[in-house]
Amino acid sequence: MDMALQAVIDAIRSFPGVTRKGKIHEVVDLLPTDSFKHVAAAEGEDAAAIEDGENYILFAADGIMESLVESDPYMAGYFAVLVNVNDIAAMGGRATAMVDVMSMSDEILCGRMLRGMEEGVRRFKVPIVGGHTHPDCKYHAIDISIIGTVKKGDIILSSTAEPGDDIVMVMDLDGHYPKNIPYAWVTTLDKDPKLVQRQMEAAAVVAEEHLVHSGKDMSNPGCVGTLGMMLESSCMGATVDLDKIPVPSSEKDDFIHWLLAYQGCGFVYACPPENSQRVIDIFSKVGCAGAVVGKVDDSLQLKLSMDGEKGVLFDFSKDIITGCRPKARRHRTF
């Protein structure tokens, strides 16, 4: 293997957006949900799924890193909303409400954070219905939790990719990296809120049409790292051709950066090959680029190719990203 692909592999494997996920299983292992029958999905999913008649209540939480809260409180407030809304969209659901916990020691900073949250509420049309404020903290933080709803038959899990599935990536290429969050591709702040809402709705349509076996939103580990989490949860492997991943022409010169970026609107799906074009078309209508970038297999290895080179990014027989083995797959042996 030549150096170029190895640089990509090294960058992804050592990226904090990936390595920070390694603690998750320690929490999950201590707090198992197996004995709670009303919990249909939890560990390793973007949101938990709780029984609710014909539907599931989707339930997730995300916090914003301290460094962002301090460097750009407005963006921190906005991102706290964005990342949560994306978690519900990833599951094929529609978000209904959020609650927040805000910690602050500085009124001006807090006001900026609040205005970022307010903008998030306005753009995604999901209300913040309550929460808790710590007015006298030594630190600044914003955590948001979200609920949504999805019909039982429509839910999209991370843990159910199947051998032979196409890997489809869809992402909004019209964005920028803000000064204070260099690894976040911001696509939603400059757009008409109606288009932003239609992008989230596209993910729900993919779910309702039962087009995919598995899906996730492209979060802190970046597009390929997020695929890695899906494969780990699904106990699968894959081959991916990096040359096929959509990339804005302005970002081709810094392709590794692009692969590591949080996507404002980006999803990775595993779907039967006959459905791939339909998934791409649904997102194309809301301004997102899409492509089939690879194939799922049962090798437990995520194998990459680029410019004719080949290499292995993760081998889940020995590597972990989150270390989670979701409920749906826990009894699978390999």
Added chain:
Amino acid sequence: MDMALQAVIDAIRSFPGVTRKGKIHEVVDLLPTDSFKHVAAAEGEDAAAIEDGENYILFAADGIMESLVESDPYMAGYFAVLVNVNDIAAMGGRATAMVDVMSMSDEILCGRMLRGMEEGVRRFKVPIVGGHTHPDCKYHAIDISIIGTVKKGDIILSSTAEPGDDIVMVMDLDGHYPKNIPYAWVTTLDKDPKLVQRQMEAAAVVAEEHLVHSGKDMSNPGCVGTLGMMLESSCMGATVDLDKIPVPSSEKDDFIHWLLAYQGCGFVYACPPENSQRVIDIFSKVGCAGAVVGKVDDSLQLKLSMDGEKGVLFDFSKDIITGCRPKARRHRTF
């Protein structure tokens, strides 16, 4: 007025558990929920209520003060669960699931916090189904968010007390103040988990029997401060005889401390006088003391009496605790 009651009034009015609530309305004012039709209740309630067919989804969040996280991480983890479970019980609902956001810089402390959460899950039988972990923070924090469910006709709001209602307080007197949390009356940690669950269930039974107009769990502002929040939300006043408030015999000498304490299992209700005994009986069966301690009126003043003295604690024509005017009462004029 003599000095004894004035000391009580001064203590409650200056208690951080009360004064810290004053920031809430600043957040609420910036993030109104009026335009979201599926939000049935939010501002000023212990949990928000989201439309869900014949039911409401109850949704709340609470964070634990940094000082407790640092002085006693186990208790912080346990309390993060406790305060959330109480929020759902206060609304007359049953808790179904929680998510957490944990921030940590120290593995040992984090492990203790997790074990406290684990104990909370075991005692209240509500699973933690997901969340987010910040493994590389400069501070330590634990925030939990909770969902629950309640039939639409059964919900208990904070904002619907009526003139002529009895004020009933029920609380578990069998407890202690832990060393690191002097203002928390801990009642649930030493008891059989089954009894702890039956205590929360008692609050749901009060709701199902439609016994009360309004209710809240006794949280950081203490029993009288919590009543104050209910009256403020309801745009009501009341007379309360402090001598009638249940108090453990061991705590009579430090009655002010008792009035300020967070109650591990304590609720204040406003109910038609003919239902008061039934409410007290329901909680008596699960080991809680109860009493009619006063009457709701439309004066906007919370008037206290003790040992023959009388005084005004809050006058909501000029004082605020949270400053929230819930949706249900927002259009009321006074």
